[in-house]
Amino acid sequence: MTSSGVQPEISELEAWLDANAEAIDTGQALAPEILPWLGRAGVFRVGVPAAAGGAGGSIGDAIEAVAKVAEHSLAAAFVFWGQRTFIEYVLQSPNLALRKRWLDALLSGELAGATGLSNAMKYLSNIEPLQMKAQSLGNGQWTLDGSLPWITNLRPQAFVAALAFDHAAEQGDMAPSIFAITHDANGVTRSEDLDLIALRASNTAALQVRGTVVDESSLITADAPTWLAHVRPAFLGLQCGMSVGLARRSLAVVGESGAATRAAVADEARQIAADLDALTHRLKEGVQTGIFVAAPAALFEIRIALAALVQAAIGLEVQVSGGRGYLRGQGGTARRAREAAFVPIITPSLVQLKNQLALHRKAQAA
Ligand SMILES: Cc1cc2nc3c(=O)[nH]c(=O)nc-3n(C[C@H](O)[C@H](O)[C@H](O)COP(=O)(O)OP(=O)(O)OC[C@H]3O[C@@H](n4cnc5c(N)ncnc54)[C@H](O)[C@@H]3O)c2cc1C
Incomplete structure (x- = not known):
């Protein structure tokens, strides 16, 4: 199927998705099951170096794995995208402590990784300002505030989300930073799942961050x-x-x-x-x-x-x-x-x- 042939055994996953794709699209009851199913099939490890706990192969193999899941359910593939993209953030972050803290749990699907970077991508293209602000407290600490209307794979059980923050004016022209924020951090509120017309089991919700204090250990990058x-x-x-x-x-x-x-x-x-x-x-x-x-x-x-x-x-x-x-x-x-x-x-x-x-x-x- 792929150049290097690195694909997990996903036939059981495919059968489960085929049996449940309608329910995943039209209802929220199966939302808790999608990430564990993907994790058990090993798909998050595709294209991740073996030394980091992955199955090896390339990012092209990971793209093929997303495609394979999308053949059966786009909602599941979107959850997969959120998780695998967050894993890529961890792999590409200069903050190596993030790997140690979260990579195993992300690769197994035990912890949900969510990518709230649409706003940042639009910012990068000069479409809109960043909606989240960071205020320095000194000593490598910041207070974070803001909200985002859409984030997928926000599992109510446990998640970590990548969010981009503009620094307050007194920080001069410091580049925006991206922080990883966990569901249980002080001041983090997840909305109810949004009332979508489809992809309803994708755990898509809004996220609010009010006065959340973080330090450098949560920094994905200081130069977004x-x-x-x-x-x-x-x-x-x-x-x-x-x-x-x-x-x-x-x-x-x-x-x-x-x-x-x-x-x-x-x-x-x-x-x-x-x-x-x-x-x-x-x-x-x-x-x-x-x-x-x-x-x-x-x-x-x-x-x-x-x-x-x-x-x-x-x-x-x-x-x-x-x-x-x-x-x-x-x-x-x-x-x-x-x-x-x-x-x-x-x-x-x-x-x-x-x-x-x-x-x-x-x-x-x-
Ligand atoms: C089911 C679902 C899940 C989602 N999950 C996530 C997620 O996990 N993470 C995440 O970060 N986001 C997520 N989003 C948000 C999504 O990726 C888009 O940001 C959002 O749907 C774009 O619509 P908008 O309402 O922000 O667009 P608007 O800002 O209302 O703009 C309307 C359209 O015009 C474009 N546009 C606006 N201004 C300009 C401009 N100046 N120049 C060019 N084009 C412009 C926009 O890109 C959009 O296509 C999700 C959305 C949905 C519906």
């Missing part, structure tokens, strides 16, 4: 812009894995339809499959070689093109499924159509990326 630019390819690459898996599953459903139906859309399906393979290859190669750190526009283009392929693939699935696809509990077409609606709005959203690319082209032309 530079660090985020380095971690963004993994952040986005793993996220693109969700699109890859969803599009593959829709194409598989098209391939399983009756001969006459299949023949009517064969050319379109073949083209989408070829484009999907080519983009997936470019994505994994670019993330692995690191070229997207200095050339993010190339990665933005892949994210936009993959989102278009998801829409095209689910469009074909809807066509071949006919009226059956409009009935509840009949093969997942309606669920995948809802899941696909999420793809354009995940940060960095398509609107945001299209704007960025337009600015990039303007700068190149000047």
Whole structure:
């Protein structure tokens, strides 16, 4: 399945997801079970060095693992993305104490890692200011305040979240920092799960931080812009894995339809499959070689093109499924159509990326 063949045994996980994908999408009852299932299947260890407790392999293998889960449930794949991206933050943080403290529990799925960095990614693109503030107390301590409207994988049982903070004006022009905040820190409040139209078991909630005191041991990075630019390819690459898996599953459903139906859309399906393979290859190669750190526009283009392929693939699935696809509990077409609606709005959203690319082209032309 992958270049290095590093994949855990996930057939049991796949069977569980297939049996429960509708319930995971439409209800919250299975929210506590998703992370443990993913952890038991070993998927969080893919692409993590063996010396750090992982299964080895590359970030490309991790992207494939996200895609594999997304073929069965996009909500589970999004939880996977949050957890695996947080693991990447820990691996790429200069603060080595974070590894010692949390990596084992994150890799096993015992502790949930949440990535609340949409606001920071938008900040990096000059779209909005940071919504969280840090006030220095001296001696390497800070008081943190602010709130974020959306964070996934905030398991009520226990979580640690990565959040970006702007420093108070008296700190001069100090770069924003990213801190890891635990669920039980003083002043941390998680809302009820948000009332989503889909992906309802993803433990998505708002988070408030009021007067939380942290020290350097919670610092992921003291230079958020530079660090985020380095971690963004993994952040986005793993996220693109969700699109890859969803599009593959829709194409598989098209391939399983009756001969006459299949023949009517064969050319379109073949083209989408070829484009999907080519983009997936470019994505994994670019993330692995690191070229997207200095050339993010190339990665933005892949994210936009993959989102278009998801829409095209689910469009074909809807066509071949006919009226059956409009009935509840009949093969997942309606669920995948809802899941696909999420793809354009995940940060960095398509609107945001299209704007960025337009600015990039303007700068190149000047
Ligand atoms: C189910 C769910 C789970 C989520 N989980 C997480 C999570 O785990 N972590 C996390 O950090 N976030 C999460 N989010 C937030 C998500 O990633 C996006 O930030 C959010 O959906 C974008 O919408 P908005 O309401 O902030 O956009 P708005 O700010 O209302 O903007 C609307 C659209 O325009 C774009 N836009 C706005 N201003 C500009 C501009 N100046 N230039 C270009 N484009 C612009 C935005 O990107 C967006 O596409 C989640 C959202 C959902 C729905």
